[in-house]
Amino acid sequence: VRTLTGREMAATFIRETQDVESFVAAGDARFTERQRTLTSQRMTAKFSRTTSALETVEAAGDAKFNELDRNGQSDAMTYTGGDGVVKLRGGEPVVWDSRARLKATEIDSDTVNKVSNARGKVLTTYYSQEQTGGAAPFKNTKSPVFIASNAAEFQHETGVGVYTGNARAWQDDNFVKAERLVLRNQQKRMEGDGNVQSALYQARRKEANGERVVVPVFATARSMTYSDAERLLHYAGDVDIRQGNDRITSEVSDVYLMKDT
Numbered sequence: 001v002r003t004l005t006g007r008e009m010a011a012t013f014i015r016e017t018q019d020v021e022s023f024v025a026a027g028d029a030r031f032t033e034r035q036r037t038l039t040s041q042r043m044t045a046k047f048s049r050t051t052s053a054l055e056t057v058e059a060a061g062d063a064k065f066n067e068l069d070r071n072g073q074s075d076a077m078t079y080t081g082g083d084g085v086v087k088l089r090g091g092e093p094v095v096w097d098s099r100a101r102l103k104a105t106e107i108d109s110d111t112v113n114k115v116s117n118a119r120g121k122v123l124t125t126y127y128s129q130e131q132t133g134g135a136a137p138f139k140n141t142k143s144p145v146f147i148a149s150n151a152a153e154f155q156h157e158t159g160v161g162v163y164t165g166n167a168r169a170w171q172d173d174n175f176v177k178a179e180r181l182v183l184r185n186q187q188k189r190m191e192g193d194g195n196v197q198s199a200l201y202q203a204r205r206k207e208a209n210g211e212r213v214v215v216p217v218f219a220t221a222r223s224m225t226y227s228d229a230e231r232l233l234h235y236a237g238d239v240d241i242r243q244g245n246d247r248i249t250s251e252v253s254d255v256y257l258m259k260d261t
Helices: none
Strands: 002-005 012-015 020-033 036-048 054-067 070-080 085-089 094-096 100-103 106-110 115-126 145-155 160-171 174-184 189-200 204-206 212-214 217-227 232-243 246-256
Touching: 020 054, 036 070, 070 106, 094 106, 100 145, 115 160, 145 174, 174 217, 217 246
Parallel strands: none
Antiparallel strands: 002 020, 012 020, 020 036, 036 054, 054 070, 070 085, 070 094, 085 106, 094 100, 100 115, 106 115, 115 145, 145 160, 160 174, 174 189, 189 217, 204 212, 217 232, 232 246
């Protein structure tokens, strides 16, 4: 069941060709299909005359969509009935759910497969470290985790985020950078590939007098994986780890993080 309504007119019928029929609504326009709802100031829905199948819904002016836990907002949206994809364009497109918020220049949200693809100035905000499932190697469970990149794919149901092109994840002063970062919520795991750099600014070192002082740790490698179950950072390929004047170089290094710190 689909409905299209507007404040100024319920619907206006326009026959564009022999194959397409358009219905236009203006003023608080609303389109509903199953559990999906689009709203905007002006909306055009196009149907096939031969099959009555929905082809597209074009929404302009403060466009928004909602489906259960997922929401989206941009200046304009296009929804295609064949694949269930909402394309968000203009303004600052954003998609969010109870776990995270995704912003980018362009976002395509697949409402069928529950996947969002983003391009251009991508920024994901996980509301807390808990919302990543502990997948990021950061210590503050209640503080947000940010991931920025050139492009990203966010799988809403599994919590997998794939970030490509100058990807950077951080919380407070701590960060992980790579050409590609993958965050796996359910596996509590993060993977980094290509020019990996990381910094743990709150790392502590025991001095000769027995005092424990904060001395940041910096690491570079070709790849990195983090497993929260083992509290293990695994670096591989031209590994270079520094803490103060201390330095370790190797092909492979495993760094174990203390529980809760």
